[in-house]
Amino acid sequence: MHRLAIHIRELGDQLALCKRCGMCHAVCPVFAETGREADVARGKLALLDGLVDEMFTNPGGVFERLNRCLLCGSCAAICPRGVNVLEIFIKARIILVDFMGLSWRKKIILRGMLARPGSFDRKIRWMAAAQKIFNKPAEEHSGTSCARYFSPLLRSRHFVPLASAPFHSIQSSLNSPAGSSGIRAAFFTGCLIDKIFPNIARATVDSLKYHEVGIFLPESQGCCGMPAIAAGDMKTFIQLVRYNIEQFSEQDFDYLLTACATCTFAIKRIWPMMFPEDSDIKTKIDSIAEKTMDINQFLVSKTGVKPSVSQSNDAVSVTYHDPCHLKKSLGISDEPRIMIQANPDYSFKEMLEPDRCCGLGGSFNLQYYEISAKIGQRKIENIKVSEASVVTSGCPACMLQLSTMLSQAGSGVVVKHPVEIYAESITKWCNKPEGL
Numbered sequence: 001m002h003r004l005a006i007h008i009r010e011l012g013d014q015l016a017l018c019k020r021c022g023m024c025h026a027v028c029p030v031f032a033e034t035g036r037e038a039d040v041a042r043g044k045l046a047l048l049d050g051l052v053d054e055m056f057t058n059p060g061g062v063f064e065r066l067n068r069c070l071l072c073g074s075c076a077a078i079c080p081r082g083v084n085v086l087e088i089f090i091k092a093r094i095i096l097v098d099f100m101g102l103s104w105r106k107k108i109i110l111r112g113m114l115a116r117p118g119s120f121d122r123k124i125r126w127m128a129a130a131q132k133i134f135n136k137p138a139e140e141h142s143g144t145s146c147a148r149y150f151s152p153l154l155r156s157r158h159f160v161p162l163a164s165a166p167f168h169s170i171q172s173s174l175n176s177p178a179g180s181s182g183i184r185a186a187f188f189t190g191c192l193i194d195k196i197f198p199n200i201a202r203a204t205v206d207s208l209k210y211h212e213v214g215i216f217l218p219e220s221q222g223c224c225g226m227p228a229i230a231a232g233d234m235k236t237f238i239q240l241v242r243y244n245i246e247q248f249s250e251q252d253f254d255y256l257l258t259a260c261a262t263c264t265f266a267i268k269r270i271w272p273m274m275f276p277e278d279s280d281i282k283t284k285i286d287s288i289a290e291k292t293m294d295i296n297q298f299l300v301s302k303t304g305v306k307p308s309v310s311q312s313n314d315a316v317s318v319t320y321h322d323p324c325h326l327k328k329s330l331g332i333s334d335e336p337r338i339m340i341q342a343n344p345d346y347s348f349k350e351m352l353e354p355d356r357c358c359g360l361g362g363s364f365n366l367q368y369y370e371i372s373a374k375i376g377q378r379k380i381e382n383i384k385v386s387e388a389s390v391v392t393s394g395c396p397a398c399m400l401q402l403s404t405m406l407s408q409a410g411s412g413v414v415v416k417h418p419v420e421i422y423a424e425s426i427t428k429w430c431n432k433p434e435g436l
């Protein structure tokens with residue numbers, strides 16, 4: 001308990017910044033649904049202020065209240081005092097897990113699977129092969145599934161199935177020199193893109209090749225560590241960061257690119273935040289974080305992608321959902337829209353509240369499904385009002401939430417990533433699909 005008290009005191013300076021003004025109430029998606037002070041940043045920060053005392057009597061209760069948060073960063077983005085809410089919440093979860101231990105479920109998923117990239121890949125391949133036994137295509141929307149047998153855990157949920165072939169099995173590695181662009185980029189695929197949305201990885205590689213950017217794709221990569229650190233599991237997080245640093249840091253490249261908003265945010269902001277100055281890999285972490293860039297931002301700012309000057313007569317209407325980790329945490333919102341508008345076969349339509357959280361929040365969706373679904377419902381209504389036939393997002397996690405919620409609503413709106421829309425136009429311009 002002594003060590004715990006020391007760690008909590010370390011958060012004290014940051015907690016003192018919060019003046020309880022309550023501005024975060026207006027933007028917190030969880031508070032909007034529950035109306036509970038304990039669910040908004042101000043309530044949680046007040047709770048942490050008294051954490052040492054409460055820890056003795058009710059550590060599980062404190063952890064539970066801290067977990068009722070999407071880590072969306074909406075509160076941090078609006079906070080006039082610059083309170084680093086996400087850093088406080090993540091560190092507080094680590095402190096509590098350090099004290100209480102990890103639940104057995106999270107141990108199996110995080111330490112038994114995610115922490116071992118090779119074995120994780122094998123297990124996911126088995127699951128992909130076996131999923132048809134347990135899933136059946138959802139009637140409401142092609143491309144999504146629902147459980148074949150009733151399960152209290154899954155109930156009436158829809159979900160996006162695992163890809164039959166993950167991206168790394170189609171493209172095991174790449175190591176090409178910089179072409180006429182003079183740029184060489186490493187590609188961090190990310191778990192969701194590799195295992196559920198390999199088309200996004202294919203579109204990313206096609207786009208980079210089109211712009212003659214040299215690509216480094218290592219044979220193996222691990223998860224960015226975000227699910228582990230969000231669960232307070234520092235041990236798995238450190239293991240994954242070290243694994244990834246080993247795969248990437250020996251190579252020479254100008255940028256490390258990802259098409260996943262959460263991976264970009266994790267590598268750019270969370271990795272440097274969690275490793276102290278005296279860590280043996282701190283220099284490597286800072287260097288990789290500095291080079292890390294979202295694929296939309298890279299293609300627009302470094303290769304000159306621009307909106308198309310013309311538009312097809314039968315252009316398909318498309319809208320865009322801003323992932324919280326891309327817009328609120330990294331300030332990237334124009335570039336994905338430019339990528340979409342670069343394809344003349346689409347006409348862009350802004351939806352209402354495009355940057356309002358979709359409600360997924362990683363494991364929040366599993367733990368607090370009812371709240372997650374309510375938050376997502378508002379997004380689905382906004383998509384419907386836009387009358388777009390396609391909705392895009394720069395985060396595969398948001399794409400999961402949008403796909404499953406649209407499917408449940410019986411909507412035919414298709415979900416894509418902006419780089420997929422852009423790559424479609426490249427294929428057309430080249431008049432020859434470039435296979436991998």
Ligand code: SF4
Binds near residue numbers: 019041
């Ligand atoms: S907006 Fe910032 S200062 Fe105001 S209550 Fe929320 S966290 Fe505290």
Ligand code: SF4
Binds near residue numbers: 030031040069072075
């Ligand atoms: S991070 Fe998001 S969900 Fe969590 S308290 Fe802040 S606004 Fe609410």
